[in-house]
Amino acid sequence: MLTLLPMLATAQSDNLWLNFKTMQEPYVFYLTSKNPTFDVIKKEILSVVPNFYTAKKMEQASFVVLDNSQNSAIQGDGFMINADEKNVKIEAKTSAGALYGVYEFLRRRKNGETVIKNFVSNPAFQIRILNHWDNPDGSVERGYAGKSIWFQDGKINFRSDIETYARANASVGINATVIDNVNADPKILSSQMLQGVKTVADRLRPYNIKVYLAVNFSSPAALGGLKTSDPLDKDVIDWWTKKVKEIYTLIPNFGGFLVKANSEGLPGPMDFGRTHADGANMLAKALKPYGGIVMWRAFVYNPQGGDRAKQAYDEFMPLDGKFDDNVIIQIKNGPVDFQPREPFSPLFGAMKNTQIMAELQITQEYLGYSDHLCYLATMWKEFLDYPTYHNGKTVKETTLNQKLTAFSAVANTGNMKNWCGYVMAQSNWYAFGRLAWNPDLTSQQIAKEWINLTLTNDEDAVKKISSIMLRSREAVVDYMTPLGLHHLMGWSDHWGPEPWCAIPGAREDWMPRYYHKAAADGLGFNRSSTGSNAVEQYQEPLKSMFNDPKLCPKEFVLWFHHLPWDYTFDNGNTLWDELVYHYDKGVKEVEAFQNVWATLKGKVSDPVFNEVTEKLKVQLDEAQWWRDGCLLYFQTFSKMDIPFKTKYTFEECKAKLRTKSYIERQKD
Numbered sequence: 001m002l003t004l005l006p007m008l009a010t011a012q013s014d015n016l017w018l019n020f021k022t023m024q025e026p027y028v029f030y031l032t033s034k035n036p037t038f039d040v041i042k043k044e045i046l047s048v049v050p051n052f053y054t055a056k057k058m059e060q061a062s063f064v065v066l067d068n069s070q071n072s073a074i075q076g077d078g079f080m081i082n083a084d085e086k087n088v089k090i091e092a093k094t095s096a097g098a099l100y101g102v103y104e105f106l107r108r109r110k111n112g113e114t115v116i117k118n119f120v121s122n123p124a125f126q127i128r129i130l131n132h133w134d135n136p137d138g139s140v141e142r143g144y145a146g147k148s149i150w151f152q153d154g155k156i157n158f159r160s161d162i163e164t165y166a167r168a169n170a171s172v173g174i175n176a177t178v179i180d181n182v183n184a185d186p187k188i189l190s191s192q193m194l195q196g197v198k199t200v201a202d203r204l205r206p207y208n209i210k211v212y213l214a215v216n217f218s219s220p221a222a223l224g225g226l227k228t229s230d231p232l233d234k235d236v237i238d239w240w241t242k243k244v245k246e247i248y249t250l251i252p253n254f255g256g257f258l259v260k261a262n263s264e265g266l267p268g269p270m271d272f273g274r275t276h277a278d279g280a281n282m283l284a285k286a287l288k289p290y291g292g293i294v295m296w297r298a299f300v301y302n303p304q305g306g307d308r309a310k311q312a313y314d315e316f317m318p319l320d321g322k323f324d325d326n327v328i329i330q331i332k333n334g335p336v337d338f339q340p341r342e343p344f345s346p347l348f349g350a351m352k353n354t355q356i357m358a359e360l361q362i363t364q365e366y367l368g369y370s371d372h373l374c375y376l377a378t379m380w381k382e383f384l385d386y387p388t389y390h391n392g393k394t395v396k397e398t399t400l401n402q403k404l405t406a407f408s409a410v411a412n413t414g415n416m417k418n419w420c421g422y423v424m425a426q427s428n429w430y431a432f433g434r435l436a437w438n439p440d441l442t443s444q445q446i447a448k449e450w451i452n453l454t455l456t457n458d459e460d461a462v463k464k465i466s467s468i469m470l471r472s473r474e475a476v477v478d479y480m481t482p483l484g485l486h487h488l489m490g491w492s493d494h495w496g497p498e499p500w501c502a503i504p505g506a507r508e509d510w511m512p513r514y515y516h517k518a519a520a521d522g523l524g525f526n527r528s529s530t531g532s533n534a535v536e537q538y539q540e541p542l543k544s545m546f547n548d549p550k551l552c553p554k555e556f557v558l559w560f561h562h563l564p565w566d567y568t569f570d571n572g573n574t575l576w577d578e579l580v581y582h583y584d585k586g587v588k589e590v591e592a593f594q595n596v597w598a599t600l601k602g603k604v605s606d607p608v609f610n611e612v613t614e615k616l617k618v619q620l621d622e623a624q625w626w627r628d629g630c631l632l633y634f635q636t637f638s639k640m641d642i643p644f645k646t647k648y649t650f651e652e653c654k655a656k657l658r659t660k661s662y663i664e665r666q667k668d
């Protein structure tokens with residue numbers, strides 16, 4: 001018995017947050033429908049209710065799940081729960097809604113709630129979608145949890161426990177998934193591959209998860225052998241029309257396409273003198289008869305286009321209003337690229353006649369991989385709740401007030417047993433789903449739910465863990481890129497600090513110096529009206545606020561301004577003082593996390609305790625590396641003092657970059 005506990009616990013975190021509580025109460029069940037989704041419902045309930053009887057009539061039952069509710073408060077795949085110790089009623093208008101209601105009920109029971117009165121919950125975004133950057137060869141772009149969960153050696157070969165993935169998603173309301181990388185291989189649309197995609201779609205359908213595919217814009221030429229992929233060419237249109245028909249014949253509930261076009265070397269309509277709208281609308285027309293949609297990415301920039309942060313806006317604003325009604329423009333939260341902190345992309349709110357959606361990143365490409373504890377709900381809430389000042393709307397509201405609504409994020413899954421490479425990284429997958437369902441939930445609330453479901457119910461432990469989680473993102477910002485700095489990371493692998501990076505002949509906009517502009521006269525990118533004037537893309541009063549270093553929120557000051565090293569802030573600190581303070585504060589926070597975590601032995605399972613202890617050591621070391629590397633490099637310009645002894649020398653910081661990250665070593 002003694003050895004059983006840790007073993008059980010290991011299994012628990014591999015089981016994500018699906019550790020529901022066994023209910024000893026005897027229940028008499030009545031389920032309204034018989035279909036694959038209700039089979040899932042039955043299986044979930046049976047797994048936690050050993051004393052199970054079925055009723056022939058609803059009146060005789062004490063546990064009712066119905067999908068034919070007439071209640072007008074319930075919308076779409078929403079649900080209502082009424083429950084106490086003896087009776088449970090979960091009602092919805094769709095089977096999917098019933099499933100979501102059951103998961104909510106199981107979660108609440110697990111977290112100690114028994115009495116639930118008239119609780120209604122409706123999904124905020126219609127499409128709540130994960131983007132997997134998985135390649136047919138089985139590798140995962142920016143994946144830190146092993147290999148693909150979908151592909152192997154050029155074929156579909158999904159994880160044998162893919163049901164856990166489906167359940168995890170359904171349990172938080174995620175209802176869609178793009179299984180392949182946006183850097184799409186034309187092969188994804190081959191007939192052989194589509195047969196495999198069908199098997200994925202069949203497995204996920206009972207959980208109300210639709211499959212989408214990222215497609216390569218030059219597929220007609222690259223795969224179909226046509227002479228061109230020009231979106232206005234008749235043969236090209238025919239090719240896509242036939243391909244879409246083939247897909248829907250195999251997968252009747254197929255969701256649609258995600259497209260990265262004319263971005264980072266990928267083909268697109270502009271190769272043929274056409275616009276993004278021409279390209280997106282052509283695909284949209286092929287999908288329209290089947291109810292499919294196109295998610296067209298706004299992640300575009302090129303080295304000749306001036307300030308990278310301005311380019312998506314410059315390219316897409318002239319197309320506002322030109323997209324079909326089954327096209328939605330997918331915009332990364334920030335104008336550059338998933339940095340630890342960016343202001344929101346100015347396209348939110350500005351595109352008034354085009355449907356738009358946000359793309360977040362769960363996988364920690366720029367946030368320490370799956371080695372750093374960095375709970376992202378706080379970052380996503382900061383983004384969602386930011387006022388755009390366009391018609392008084394927040395970012396969230398700009399993406400909700402339209403016919404088609406969606407919310408997406410790049411997944412952090414892989415074939416490692418625990419799915420995400422780190423138990424703490426699982427919380428971000430969970431948080432994304434919860435926010436897609438209800439963006440008004442607080443980061444605290446989501447953290448608490450997840451800790452209860454995954455780690456412990458001990459109140460004191462929950463408080464401590466949640467305080468670490470809630471502070472963790474700010475700590476990462478502090479030790480990596482404080483005060484609006486961005487893109488200081490290692491060349492190509494994006495691991496570790498490399499503000500000094502200088503690759504001969506490489507694209508300037510891929511080099512950190514393009515972003516930090518460190519020089520004898522100061523630090524930061526001048527995006528004010530005296531510089532690139534990116535501030536112009538924001539609505540007043542944001543524009544004036546960002547434009548003035550005295551008014552600009554300190555966390556964005558070096559994003560929008562190039563300031564002298566001795567620039568003085570209101571608190572009397574110079575820019576250099578503030579930099580040193582923030583970099584060191586980030587490190588001190590990780591030390592504080594370690595101290596708190598050390599008190600949790602026995603409060604969480606041993607494997608979890610050990611895993612987090614081990615990873616926090618790695619995180620502390622890498623935080624020190626970031627602090628030292630950045631400060632020692634910036635010091636070569638500022639010539640000012642670092643008031644403490646660094647752990648690493650500048651030479652050591654550079655040498656460390658050529659070693660392997662901890663998570664990479666785990667994969668060996």
Ligand code: GCW
Pocket residue numbers: 133141142182183260264299337338365
């Ligand atoms: O952040 C960059 C990544 C690329 C990625 C690209 C994108 C899929 O470094 O790996 O490619 O963004 O979002 O398209």
